[in-house]
Every structure is written in structure tokens, then in C-alpha cells.
Amino acid sequence: MVLEKLGDSLKNTLSKIAKSLFVDEKLVNELIKDIQRALLQSDVNVKLVFDLTKEIKEKALKKDIPSGLTKKEYLINIVYESLVKFLGGEGYKIEIKKKPFKIMLVGLFGNGKTTTAGKLAKFFSKRGYKVALLQTDTWRPAAYDQLQQIAKTVNVPFYGTRKAKNPTDIYKEHESELNKHDIILVDTAGRDALSKDLIEELATLHKTVQADEKLLIIGADVGQAAEKQAQAFHDTCGVTGVIITKLDGTAKGGGALAACHVTDAPVKFIGVGEKPDAFEEFKPKNFVGRLLGMGDLEGLLEKAKDAMTEEDAKDMGKKFLKGDFTLIDLYEQMEAMKKMGPLTKVMDMIPGMGGVKIPKDMLKQQEGKLKIWKFIMDSCTKEELEDPSVMEASRVERISKGAGVSISNVRELLKQYKQSKKMMKMMKPGKGNKQMEQMMKKMQGKVPGM
Ligand code: GDP
Numbered sequence: 154m155v156l157e158k159l160g161d162s163l164k165n166t167l168s169k170i171a172k173s174l175f176v177d178e179k180l181v182n183e184l185i186k187d188i189q190r191a192l193l194q195s196d197v198n199v200k201l202v203f204d205l206t207k208e209i210k211e212k213a214l215k216k217d218i219p220s221g222l223t224k225k226e227y228l229i230n231i232v233y234e235s236l237v238k239f240l241g242g243e244g245y246k247i248e249i250k251k252k253p254f255k256i257m258l259v260g261l262f263g264n265g266k267t268t269t270a271g272k273l274a275k276f277f278s279k280r281g282y283k284v285a286l287l288q289t290d291t292w293r294p295a296a297y298d299q300l301q302q303i304a305k306t307v308n309v310p311f312y313g314t315r316k317a318k319n320p321t322d323i324y325k326e327h328e329s330e331l332n333k334h335d336i337i338l339v340d341t342a343g344r345d346a347l348s349k350d351l352i353e354e355l356a357t358l359h360k361t362v363q364a365d366e367k368l369l370i371i372g373a374d375v376g377q378a379a380e381k382q383a384q385a386f387h388d389t390c391g392v393t394g395v396i397i398t399k400l401d402g403t404a405k406g407g408g409a410l411a412a413c414h415v416t417d418a419p420v421k422f423i424g425v426g427e428k429p430d431a432f433e434e435f436k437p438k439n440f441v442g443r444l445l446g447m448g449d450l451e452g453l454l455e456k457a458k459d460a461m462t463e464e465d466a467k468d469m470g471k472k473f474l475k476g477d478f479t480l481i482d483l484y485e486q487m488e489a490m491k492k493m494g495p496l497t498k499v500m501d502m503i504p505g506m507g508g509v510k511i512p513k514d515m516l517k518q519q520e521g522k523l524k525i526w527k528f529i530m531d532s533c534t535k536e537e538l539e540d541p542s543v544m545e546a547s548r549v550e551r552i553s554k555g556a557g558v559s560i561s562n563v564r565e566l567l568k569q570y571k572q573s574k575k576m577m578k579m580m581k582p583g584k585g586n587k588q589m590e591q592m593m594k595k596m597q598g599k600v601p602g603m
């Protein structure tokens with residue numbers, strides 16, 4: 154599948170973020186370039202690409218990070234959310250609001266109308282609807298046999314009149330039988346281009362059929378030209394949605410998808426192969442998620458939210474700003490992290506991290522360390538937690554015995570604490586140091602050095 158290429162380049166970009174040490178402007182610029190390259194190669198309109206990446210950049214550099222998310226998670230999330238919005242947001246569903254529900258398929262020659270009629274028939278009959286297929290294509294001699302064959306494959310009744318001349322007559326002839334079904338799928342004839350006579354033919358047929366949905370079928374190989382086609386069909390015969398077919402076989406797929414979203418005719422389904430079940434509802438969230446190879450992003454975000462309330466995070470940020478970050482804060486942060494579950498699991502859920510090979514051993518080791526540190530803190534007095542500088546050798550020994558850990562374990566924790574504190578001091582906002590203050594605000598809720 155050629156779209157995999159787009160997915161692969163976006164995945165590489167995300168793992169670049171995951172692997173990098175800092176999220177800074179340089180990384181964001183690099184990320185923007187990568188995304189632009191990936192989308193342009195997929196034939197997405199240049200202006201759309203630049204609008205999208207401009208939005209990603211602005212968000213990545215300016216907005217405060219929601220509490221409970223690291224900068225990296227936040228950045229990955231921005232890319233994900235922006236791509237989803239770019240392709241249509243929540244997506245559109247066809248609701249079968251009445252019976253019979255009539256769906257007419259329109260489009261130019263060879264885009265996949267007849268094939269898609271079979272796919273829709275299978276899609277809806279699998280969901281328990283009684284579906285009928287009607288052929289009204291009087292232009293292509295083989296159209297009748299083609300749909301009849303497809304109907305047999307998907308096990309749905311077929312209607313049509315061989316050698317009839319007029320699509321509307323065909324419909325009328327079978328109307329009463331068709332009306333006994335829940336869903337009537339009407340296949341129509343195409344042309345090489347959107348001609349006047351095609352529009353007239355569809356308008357006349359529609360007048361009689363009164364279709365609830367008029368779906369335009371466009372092959373992904375049309376690329377960004379899909380926008381013009383979708384808009385023209387929409388303007389002249391009021392299509393209610395688009396189905397992009399052949400997304401399995403062309404580098405231009407991204408172009409077609411993105412182009413249609415900006416028209417008034419949203420993409421409702423996609424075709425990803427010739428077989429009847431190579432077909433799915435178009436849900437931008439799922440589509441982008443798969444493209445990026447994400448793990449359970451939403452699950453991760455939920456967990457992050459649960460683990461740290463916004464208030465906690467704000468307090469933390471204030472403490473950072475004042476510079477009185479204590480071992481207790483470190484302890485609380487660790488507790489919050491623990492609520493998120495084992496590190497190995499958390500890592501799996503971070504989108505982009507799935508592809509990054511962090512040795513499980515290393516994660517396990519880190520987890521083990523956290524456990525030990527918690528034992529140590531449990532053995533500390535309140536005074537020691539609030540001001541670890543009082544911990545001279547005898548206290549360290551007492552704590553190590555109380556916690557059942559080695560002295561070097563305690564020293565390691567103290568070292569970690571000192572490093573965090575040093576880093577914090579370095580970042581402490583001085584007079585007129587607005588930039589630093591901004592940065593600190595962005596770091597709200599983050600444990601430095603961890
Ligand atoms: P129509 O003229 O619009 O009715 O188009 P057809 O349904 O006859 O399809 C034209 C060609 O496109 C056929 O060879 C189909 O097998 C092929 N086709 C349709 N949809 C898809 C798809 O999603 N993927 C691929 N690879 N081929 C498709």
C-alpha cells in the first residue's frame with residue numbers, strides 16, 4: 154500500500170521526537186520539514202500543507218502544555234490532532250434514518266462505482282440491513298453483468314434491465330420490489346468527464362429516486378484534482394459525500410483525501426482494494442492513528458490526566474518558580490508516575506515510542522530505581538525530606554538501614570535531587586528573564602532530570 158510510505162515517513166518523524174533529548178525550536182522546525190516533505194510526496198496541495206504545518210508550528214512553540222503531558226507527548230499529540238482535523242475531524246457517518254434508505258452512486262468512468270456498490274452492499278448487509286442492488290448504467294454494455302456478478306458474490310439481490318435505454322425507466326420498473334428492502338443501492342453510468350448530459354441524466358434520475366445519499370466515487374489516483382471534481386459534482390448535482398477508492402494503489406492518496414475535506418462533500422468511506430471487504434468508513438482519527446502507527450494515545454492521555462490533577466501541576470510549577478523544590482515534591486511526582494502504571498506499559502502507550510527500541514531491561518531497571526527511592530523516602534523524616542542538605546553520613550546510614558537498601562542507593566537519590574535542584578536554579582527566572590519564565594511555565598508539573 155503506497156499510503157504506507159506516507160505513514161512510514163510520518164512515523165520516522167515521530168520517533169525522531171521520541172528519541173530527541175529536548176523539544177526545542179530546532180526540533181520543531183525539523184519536524185515541520187519532515188511533515189511537509191511527507192505530505193507533498195503524497196500529492197497534498199502545497200497551500201494545504203503549509204497551512205497545516207504553520208498551525209502545528211504555532212501550537213508547538215507557543216501553547217502552554219496541558220498538565221500531565223511531557224513536552225514530547227504534547228508535541229506528538231499536536232501532530233496527531235492537527236492531521237485529524239486536516240482530514241475532517243470527527244468524520245461523517247451514514248445513518249440509515251428511514252426505510253427504504255436510498256443511496257445513489259455517481260462518478261466518472263472507471264473510478265470504482267460498481268465495485269463500491271458491491272462493497273456498500275456487503276457493508277450494510279453485514280450490519281443486518283436488507284440490501285438491494287440496482288444497475289441503471291445503460292452506457293457500458295458489461296455494466297449489467299458486472300453488478301449482477303458482484304451481487305452474487307456479496308449475496309444481495311440484484312435488479313436491472315438488460316438493454317434498457319433509460320435509467321429512470323429501469324428504476325421505475327423495479328421500484329416496488331426495491332422498496333421492500335431497507336437500503337437500495339443505485340449504480341449509475343459515468344462519463345470520461347463531468348459533461349452536461351451526465352449532469353442532466355443524474356438530475357433526472359435523482360428526481361425520481363429521491364436518493365437520501367448521493368455519493369461521489371473518486372479514485373485516489375486523481376490526487377489533489379479530487380477537490381475540483383468533488384466541488385463540481387457537489388455544485389451541479391448535490392452530492393452528499395465522497396468515497397475515495399483505490400487508496401491501496403497510489404502515491405496520490407493523501408492528496409485526494411485532503412482535497413475532499415475542504416469541499417462541502419466530505420469523505421465518508423474509503424476503498425482499499427478490489428475485493429468487497431476492502432472497504433471501510435472513513436474515520437480520520439483511526440486513519441491518522443494507523444498512519445502514524447500509534448499505540449493507545451487516548452488511553453495514555455487519560456492516564457496522564459488521572460495521575461496528576463491540574464492543581465497539583467500548578468503548585469508544582471509555582472514551586473519550581475520559587476525554587477523550593479523538596480524531596481517531598483520528588484516523592485509526590487513519583488507517586489503520580491506510579492499511578493500511571495508500570496513504565497514499560499506507559500512507554501508502549503506513548504505514540505511514536507512503539508517504534509523506538511528502548512531495551513525492556515533498561516525500563517525495568519528504571520522502575521526498580523523508583524521503587525528503591527520510594528523506600529528511602531519512606532524512611533526519611535519530614536525535616537530530611539524538606540531539606541535534604543541536612544543528610545550527613547550518619548543520617549544516610551540510618552536511612553539506608555531503615556529502607557533496607559544500600560548506602561549508594563541513598564546517595565544516588567540525593568544526587569538526583571541535587572541535579573534537579575541545580576537545574577531548577579539555573580532556570581530560575583531572573584529580572585527581565587521573560588523567556589526563562591515562559592519556559593518554566595511550560596515545564597509545570599515536570600520533574601527535572603527524570
Ligand atoms: P466504475 O466505472 O466507476 O463503475 O468503476 P468499476 O467499479 O468498474 O471499477 C474500475 C476498476 O477499478 C476495476 O478494475 C475495479 O476492480 C477497480 N477498483 C475499484 N475500487 C478499487 C479499490 O479500492 N482498489 C483497487 N485496487 N481497485 C479498485
Ligand code: MG
Nearest residue numbers: 266267290296
Ligand atoms: Mg460501473
